[in-house]
Amino acid sequence: MTKPLNVLIVGTGMYVCGRGTGGLGTVLPTVAQAQRDGMVGEMLIAATSDASIAQLEEKATQLRERLDAPVQLHAHVVGANGTSYQDLVQMLRQPACAIVVVPDHLHAQIGLELIEANCPVLMVKPLTPTLAEAGQLVDALEERQLYGAVEFHKRFDEANLLLRQTIRDGRLGVLRYINVTFSQRRSIRDTFHAWIDQTNIFQYLGVHYADLIHFLTGALPQRVMATGQPRGVASVSQYDAIQATIEWYVPDTQHTFLSTIATHWIDPDMSSAMSDQKITVVGTEGRYESDQKRRGVQLVTQRNGIEEVNPYFNQIYAGAAGGMGIAGYGPKSIRQFLGDVCGLAAGTTDLATLQRHRPTFQQALVSSAVIDAVRQSVLQDECWIPVKVPQRDMSSMVGQGVAQ
Numbered sequence: 001m002t003k004p005l006n007v008l009i010v011g012t013g014m015y016v017c018g019r020g021t022g023g024l025g026t027v028l029p030t031v032a033q034a035q036r037d038g039m040v041g042e043m044l045i046a047a048t049s050d051a052s053i054a055q056l057e058e059k060a061t062q063l064r065e066r067l068d069a070p071v072q073l074h075a076h077v078v079g080a081n082g083t084s085y086q087d088l089v090q091m092l093r094q095p096a097c098a099i100v101v102v103p104d105h106l107h108a109q110i111g112l113e114l115i116e117a118n119c120p121v122l123m124v125k126p127l128t129p130t131l132a133e134a135g136q137l138v139d140a141l142e143e144r145q146l147y148g149a150v151e152f153h154k155r156f157d158e159a160n161l162l163l164r165q166t167i168r169d170g171r172l173g174v175l176r177y178i179n180v181t182f183s184q185r186r187s188i189r190d191t192f193h194a195w196i197d198q199t200n201i202f203q204y205l206g207v208h209y210a211d212l213i214h215f216l217t218g219a220l221p222q223r224v225m226a227t228g229q230p231r232g233v234a235s236v237s238q239y240d241a242i243q244a245t246i247e248w249y250v251p252d253t254q255h256t257f258l259s260t261i262a263t264h265w266i267d268p269d270m271s272s273a274m275s276d277q278k279i280t281v282v283g284t285e286g287r288y289e290s291d292q293k294r295r296g297v298q299l300v301t302q303r304n305g306i307e308e309v310n311p312y313f314n315q316i317y318a319g320a321a322g323g324m325g326i327a328g329y330g331p332k333s334i335r336q337f338l339g340d341v342c343g344l345a346a347g348t349t350d351l352a353t354l355q356r357h358r359p360t361f362q363q364a365l366v367s368s369a370v371i372d373a374v375r376q377s378v379l380q381d382e383c384w385i386p387v388k389v390p391q392r393d394m395s396s397m398v399g400q401g402v403a404q
């Protein structure tokens with residue numbers, strides 16, 4: 001029996017505990033469940049104010065009832081009495097790790113502080129908005145031989161894993177193009193009002209598919225061109241919509257293909273789900289289409305009208321064997337990280353293995369390079385921006401897909 005893992009969660013917002021929504025988020029229920037199962041020991045949460053802690057406690061109370069579990073956590077205000085991230089890491093017994101769920105522009109700074117405290121990190125996407133910052137995080141990790149991964153949960157969605165296998169088996173032939181459309185309800189902009197000026201719609205949504213295309217095909221981006229439609233103010237963060245064309249090449253075969261990823265956050269609030277997302281992959285021998293919103297489950301109620309429910313992302317329900325729990329590809333990706341950190345501590349896995357099979361910081365250089373280039377293209381009259389992902393441990397990145 002390995003020692004329980006002690007976890008620091010940085011952030012108390014929507015993705016942690018469902019703040020500002022009727023739900024309970026993804027990170028807190030997943031770690032709480034791992035605590036109930038004995039995999040996790042202490043849970044420490046870094047917040048920015050006493051008011052955030054009060055909101056977190058409210059959600060934690062609801063979660064205790066829903067999971068019928070004690071859910072033990074301690075929340076601290078970072079910066080209060082000079083408390084730093086290093087201090088919080090030092091409060092945790094080993095083995096320990098951190099899950100960072102804060103606005104994108106803080107990922108590099110907080111990630112570096114945690115790495116300097118020798119703490120393995122799971123960053124909720126994107127790794128960083130720029131390639132330069134992503135490189136700094138990778139350098140810091142490699143210097144300490146630490147583990148860092150990004151919570152790219154689409155890699156754990158079975159519809160995408162089947163697509164990857166279909167490509168690997170050559171059933172689509174030589175890849176020609178991939179089309180993605182991904183949008184959210186307009187109310188999402190209110191959720192992020194505190195930091196909306198520090199992100200943009202492609203960085204927020206498009207990054208998921210920039211990573212997924214790399215994961216599916218093993219291809220690397222070589223140039224990017226993006227267009228966008230401003231909403232009054234001509235700042236990229238204020239654009240209603242951004243469409244990117246990315247040219248990829250497959251190192252093993254030197255073949256190239258194109259992807260287009262169109263993103264927006266102006267869906268009407270009465271649309272039947274928060275996210276609308278579809279991917280189509282076309283090759284010389286076939287086509288794979290995946291509607292990632294319409295999973296075949298529709299709920300119609302007098303109160304909320306028609307809702308398209310995704311049963312596979314992050315739902316809390318009683319399992320067939322009884323007992324409430326959170327299930328889906330979101331929790332699965334977080335649980336994978338927790339298990340991997342336990343495995344590293346117990347010596348049952350190693351960094352080289354994880355490097356090949358996980359969304360590590362090194363692999364996330366690809367998605368950070370794409371979002372960085374998309375922003376530059378929009379700012380530079382929508383011109384093509386060449387992309388060169390630094391040759392890190394590229395052995396882990398090539399040859400994992402066999403797109404031709």
Ligand SMILES: NC(=O)c1ccc[n+]([C@@H]2O[C@H](COP(=O)([O-])OP(=O)(O)OC[C@H]3O[C@@H](n4cnc5c(N)ncnc54)[C@H](O)[C@@H]3O)[C@@H](O)[C@H]2O)c1
Nearest residue numbers: 011012013014015016047048101102103104124125126192
């Ligand atoms: N993977 C996904 O599907 C998904 C979904 C939503 C959000 N996200 C990502 O998660 C991150 C956070 O998003 P969110 O939806 O929870 O946002 P949010 O605005 O609801 O919450 C952000 C949280 O960060 C806290 N924070 C701000 N500065 C901090 C600091 N210096 N130290 C500690 N905490 C700080 C805020 O107080 C707040 O609790 C973003 O990077 C976002 O892109 C991912």
